[in-house]
Amino acid sequence: MNCPDCKSENINKNGSNSSGKQKFICKSCGRQFVENPEYRKISPETKALIEALLLEKIPLAGIVRSVKVSKRWIQYYVNGK
Numbered sequence: 001m002n003c004p005d006c007k008s009e010n011i012n013k014n015g016s017n018s019s020g021k022q023k024f025i026c027k028s029c030g031r032q033f034v035e036n037p038e039y040r041k042i043s044p045e046t047k048a049l050i051e052a053l054l055l056e057k058i059p060l061a062g063i064v065r066s067v068k069v070s071k072r073w074i075q076y077y078v079n080g081k
Contacts, residue, residue, distance in 0.1 A: 050063055
């Protein structure tokens with residue numbers, strides 16, 4: 001396995017992330033990463049639902065719980081509008 005940034009093979013295990021995946025750290029550049037990251041794209045239908053909930057003045061915490069998106073993502077999405 002190589003570092004995604006510097007391509008070094010000088011890496012060590014470095015705990016696990018919130019979903020239980022093994023984290024690694026590059027001893028050359030200090031980058032932390034997981035081996036096979038899983039990015040979940042937010043569908044247009046989910047975004048439309050979020051828009052409707054925002055128009056109904058549902059709090060962001062409620063939207064996060066019901067739509068199953070991260071608080072960080074929803075804040076980024078709302079601030080970008």
